Each structure stands twice: as C-alpha cells, then as structure tokens.
Amino acid sequence: MTAALHEVASDVSNTDAAVAALIQDGGVVIRGLLSQETLDTIEQDVRPFLNADKPWKGDFFPPETRRVFGLAGKSPTFMHNLVAAPLYQAVCDALLTSTHQAYTGLKLETSISKPQLNNTVVFSIRPGARNQELHRDDMIHHNHLAAITAAEYQPGRDAGIGLFVAGKKATRANGATRFIPGSHLWDTLSPPEEGLAVYAELEAGDAFIMLSSCFHGGSANTTAGEERLIYSCFMTKGYLRQEENQYLASSVEAVRKYSVEMQQLIGYRVSQPFLGWVDLDDPRKVLVGAEWEDKRGDLF
Ligand SMILES: O=C(O)CCC(=O)C(=O)O
Ligand SMILES: [Fe+2]
The missing domain is CATH 2.60.120.620 (q2cbj1_9rhob like domain)
Structure with a gap:
C-alpha cells in the first residue's frame, strides 16, 4: 500500500x-x-x-x-x-x-x-x-x-x-x-x-x-x-514558545507556592488541544507530585 x-x-x-x-x-x-x-x-x-x-x-x-x-x-x-x-x-x-x-532604530536586523x-x-x-x-x-x-x-x-x-x-x-x-x-x-x-x-x-x-x-x-x-x-x-518552529523560559527561570518549589490560577498563568496549563503536557497529562502534575490524580483524557 x-x-x-x-x-x-x-x-x-x-x-x-x-x-x-x-x-x-x-x-x-x-x-x-x-x-x-x-x-x-x-x-x-x-x-x-x-x-x-x-x-x-x-x-x-x-x-x-x-x-x-x-x-x-x-x-x-x-x-x-x-x-x-x-x-x-x-x-x-x-x-x-x-x-x-525587523528594524531596531534604523538598523535592519535579521534573526x-x-x-x-x-x-x-x-x-x-x-x-x-x-x-x-x-x-x-x-x-x-x-x-x-x-x-x-x-x-x-x-x-x-x-x-x-x-x-x-x-x-x-x-x-x-x-x-x-x-x-x-x-x-x-x-x-x-x-x-x-x-x-x-x-x-x-x-x-x-x-x-x-x-x-x-x-x-x-x-x-x-x-x-x-x-x-x-x-x-x-x-x-x-523555534519561536513557538514563551519569551522567558518559565520552567527554568523559576524553580518548581517557588511555583508550587502560588495559587492554581497563578500556576496556570505562568504556563502550567495545557493549551487546548494537546500543547504543554507532561506524560500527556496536565503539567501541574509535576507541581502537585504524588497526590496528583491522573487527568489524561479529560484535558483535550
Ligand atoms: O500511532 C500512530 O501511528 C500515530 C499516532 C498519532 O498520530 C497521534 O497520537 O497523534
Ligand atoms: Fe497524530
């Protein structure tokens, strides 16, 4: 075939x-x-x-x-x-x-x-x-x-x-x-x-x-x-990402202290459909740890 x-x-x-x-x-x-x-x-x-x-x-x-x-x-x-x-x-x-x-001032820069x-x-x-x-x-x-x-x-x-x-x-x-x-x-x-x-x-x-x-x-x-x-x-494509690398710029311990809403704002959320997952699950599973309930299949 x-x-x-x-x-x-x-x-x-x-x-x-x-x-x-x-x-x-x-x-x-x-x-x-x-x-x-x-x-x-x-x-x-x-x-x-x-x-x-x-x-x-x-x-x-x-x-x-x-x-x-x-x-x-x-x-x-x-x-x-x-x-x-x-x-x-x-x-x-x-x-x-x-x-x-793109121009920066009058200088045309190529990226x-x-x-x-x-x-x-x-x-x-x-x-x-x-x-x-x-x-x-x-x-x-x-x-x-x-x-x-x-x-x-x-x-x-x-x-x-x-x-x-x-x-x-x-x-x-x-x-x-x-x-x-x-x-x-x-x-x-x-x-x-x-x-x-x-x-x-x-x-x-x-x-x-x-x-x-x-x-x-x-x-x-x-x-x-x-x-x-x-x-x-x-x-x-290399540019399909956030400007500041949120996942490396701040530790998991620091992010864990924020509310769920703030964690989602930082980027710990799946953009529908299927973007930003960890193990095809919500990336907050990494913040929550052992108590996380498998949400795979509910997110997409
Ligand atoms: O298993 C395959 O052959 C393809 C799987 C696939 O396309 C997907 O999960 O997005
Ligand atoms: Fe596919």
Whole structure:
C-alpha cells in the first residue's frame, strides 16, 4: 500500500528528494534509518515504561494502545539516533527554520529561529485496537491554513514535522500509521476522508516523515498477537514558545507556592488541544507530585 508514496534511502544526501516528496505528498518513506541493534537498545530503554502505561481515559486513543513520553530522560539512544538522524534534521532545517527581519532604530536586523524538539512518543498498538480517528497534529498550534497547490507550498506553512520509526515491522494488519497524501495542501476545515488514506508499511528500522498538517492516525490492529511498535518525535518552529523560559527561570518549589490560577498563568496549563503536557497529562502534575490524580483524557 506504499506504492503511492515516495521512498528514499536514509543518507543525508537525499535531503532534497525527501523535501520535494514532502511538498508533493506531505509524507515520505525512509528506508533503513535505524539498525536492529539500535532498535533493540531503544526497546530495552522503553519497555518498562510501556508496561507501566495505562489505557487512555478519553477517546483519542483506543484502550489497547500504550505510550511512553519524555524520551530525553529515558533513552539517549533514541535521542542520538532517531531525533538527531541527519536526514530528518536536514529536512526540518529546510522547512521549519524561520528568518525574520525587523528594524531596531534604523538598523535592519535579521534573526534566524532554528527548529526545536516538539515531542517524543513511543506508540504500542496492541491486538484488538480500533482505528485512531484521522487528525492533523498541527491543530495544537492553531495552524489555520488555506487550500493551495503543491507548487504554491512555501517553507513556514507547516508548524511541525514528524518522524515515525518502526520498532517492529508495521503492516496494514497490525496498525501501520495511515495518512492522506496531499492533505497538507487542504484548507484546515476540510474533513478527512478515510477512503483516501494510505498505509505507511515499514520494515523494522524504516521510517516515515510527515508534515504536521497531514491527516493521519494510528490504525486498527487486527492481528492475533502482533504489537505495532512506533518510535516517534516531532520538531516544531523555534519561536513557538514563551519569551522567558518559565520552567527554568523559576524553580518548581517557588511555583508550587502560588495559587492554581497563578500556576496556570505562568504556563502550567495545557493549551487546548494537546500543547504543554507532561506524560500527556496536565503539567501541574509535576507541581502537585504524588497526590496528583491522573487527568489524561479529560484535558483535550
Ligand atoms: O500511532 C500512530 O501511528 C500515530 C499516532 C498519532 O498520530 C497521534 O497520537 O497523534
Ligand atoms: Fe497524530
């Protein structure tokens, strides 16, 4: 089912081809990004966290899906080999870097904002899971887009770019990520059509890069015993953040002393949908500590 998709090898020399495919289709398959040895190390790092995760309370994920977040603190191998993959980073540099000119007095200054890491997530879809609804991840950034043609596409249109690496073979039957080629060119208020979706079927170690304005979703796992295991991350524009870094400028102890309303004002709140979470939960869980009640699924 990947016939409609362009494929490139994982070498960084394929950056231009990958960028062209993304502008055309919104997604591109990368063959042979990670070795089996690297996949095994990542799996060892994340399996205890996958085993500890619980079914989602809302309806964004089927109850059979398990996740791990916060990979920078859990798997350096994930960070060095997946997030920092040269081809992925080169694609993000090409499409997410922003250059802005502004006058300070009579001096015209040029500023360059480099992409930053947006999220890190492991998705395990277990047998029996239904389709996740098709959605666009750029809804988190309220990225309102008008319909265009591929020829009209300009870097900066997308707020983010995702990398999905198959930890194990991903097939249509076991829940491969499906997506609608070309949907990154649609108006934001165009609804998805399931009939247009294709499946990013991947061998272990292969990857799928996707613009965050594309309709996509995890798929049903109709197998009896296969886990669909995807290691993923997104990069986003560097300027999509607060000016003063509130989370490092003041300690958790200092922020803990404020009212809930003040904590939320400082930034300890999820901007709907799905922006600013910790473990896909309200960031105030870090302030509250052990007494925190899981709000995952109620927030989005
Ligand atoms: O599991 C997948 O293949 C995709 C998951 C996804 O798109 C999401 O949770 O936003
Ligand atoms: Fe998504």
